[in-house]
Amino acid sequence: MPDRPQGYRVPARMFHWGIALAVLLMIPAGLTMTREGLSRPLQDTLFIFHKNLGVLLFPFILARLAYRLTHPPPPLPDSMPDWQKRIARLSHVLLYTLLILMPLSGFTRVRAGGFPIELLDWLGFGPWIGKSETLAKMAQGLHYAGAMCLIALLTLHVAATLHHALIRKDSVWPGMWPPRG
Ligand code: HEM
Ligand code: HEM
Numbered sequence: 001m002p003d004r005p006q007g008y009r010v011p012a013r014m015f016h017w018g019i020a021l022a023v024l025l026m027i028p029a030g031l032t033m034t035r036e037g038l039s040r041p042l043q044d045t046l047f048i049f050h051k052n053l054g055v056l057l058f059p060f061i062l063a064r065l066a067y068r069l070t071h072p073p074p075p076l077p078d079s080m081p082d083w084q085k086r087i088a089r090l091s092h093v094l095l096y097t098l099l100i101l102m103p104l105s106g107f108t109r110v111r112a113g114g115f116p117i118e119l120l121d122w123l124g125f126g127p128w129i130g131k132s133e134t135l136a137k138m139a140q141g142l143h144y145a146g147a148m149c150l151i152a153l154l155t156l157h158v159a160a161t162l163h164h165a166l167i168r169k170d171s172v173w174p175g176m177w178p179p180r181g
Contacts, residue, residue, distance in 0.1 A: 006175075007074055007171065007174060007175030008074060008175055008176050009071060011067055011071075012067065012068070012071065013176060013177075013178055015060070015063070015064040015067060016176060017178065019057065019060060019061060019064060019099070022053060023057075023099075023150075025049075025053065026050060026053060026054060026057075026102075027147070027151065029046050029049055029053075030050055030147060031147075032046055033046035033047050033050060048118055051106070051110060051117050052119045054103050054106050055103065055107065055117055055119060055120060057103060058103040058107075061100060061103065062100075065099075068096070076088060077168075077170045077171055077172065079168070079170060088160070091153060091160075094149075094153055095150075095153060095154075095157065098146055098149060101142070102143065102146050102147070102150065105142040105143040106143050107129075108129060108135065108136075109136055109139035109140045111127050111129040112129050112130070112133075112135040112136035112139060113131070113133075113136040114131040161173060161176075
């Protein structure tokens with residue numbers, strides 16, 4: 001009998017893959033727009049894309065977290081050793097932490113630097129954070145460190161998924177991939 005035949009619920013899968021797609025666009029956009037020697041129009045477009053998709057993503061991340069806290073995930077396969085289960089759970093907690101930290105530090109970096117966030121400005125929101133070079137620098141450092149941790153953790157996350165899907169062939173991958181059953 002397959003362990004964990006149900007897997008994640010449909011909303012959990014939709015949150016996971018929707019946010020994953022957005023994050024996988026945010027990371028290369030962020031890394032490219034901060035490179036030297038980029039043409040000004042391309043850099044401006046990437047900044048506008050990155051800032052606005054990032055703030056748009058934030059309510060979805062909060063909704064996902066609220067859903068997760070009220071709907072426990074399916075148990076991990078019995079065949080997994082305890083230490084691997086502990087690492088899997090810890091990595092998920094860290095991923096959620098970074099999903100919160102990244103938009104908040106990005107927002108603070110931009111607002112404390114005195115820059116626009118077109119979507120929020122268009123909606124008539126105030127800046128919420130006063131201009132401060134010190135705060136902008138701190139938030140920039142945090143955003144950069146968070147980005148590097150996120151990239152490292154996602155590499156591990158995808159490698160672990162491949163291991164489950166291709167080598168162990170257990171219920172982890174079918175438990176998150178869209179088709180149920
Ligand atoms: C790119 C951004 C991604 C983020 C931020 C992310 C985040 C997460 C988080 C937080 C969980 C835990 C879900 C929970 O228990 O509530 C999870 C589970 C999972 N993710 Fe991702 N993920 C991403 C991309 C991917 C990709 C590209 C793959 C596959 C190649 C993948 C495969 C999985 C699988 C199979 C699970 C289920 C793990 C389990 O059953 O414990 N994820 N992901
Ligand atoms: C899940 C959300 C986010 C992810 C994964 C992400 C990822 C990244 C990455 C990988 C970089 C390049 C590394 C760096 O220079 O820090 C970056 C830079 C940047 N991001 Fe984000 N970001 C997110 C949200 C946001 C938001 C919401 C804003 C602003 C509203 C923002 C503003 C910026 C800015 C201004 C930079 C350039 C930093 C600098 O001044 O050097 N980010 N981001």
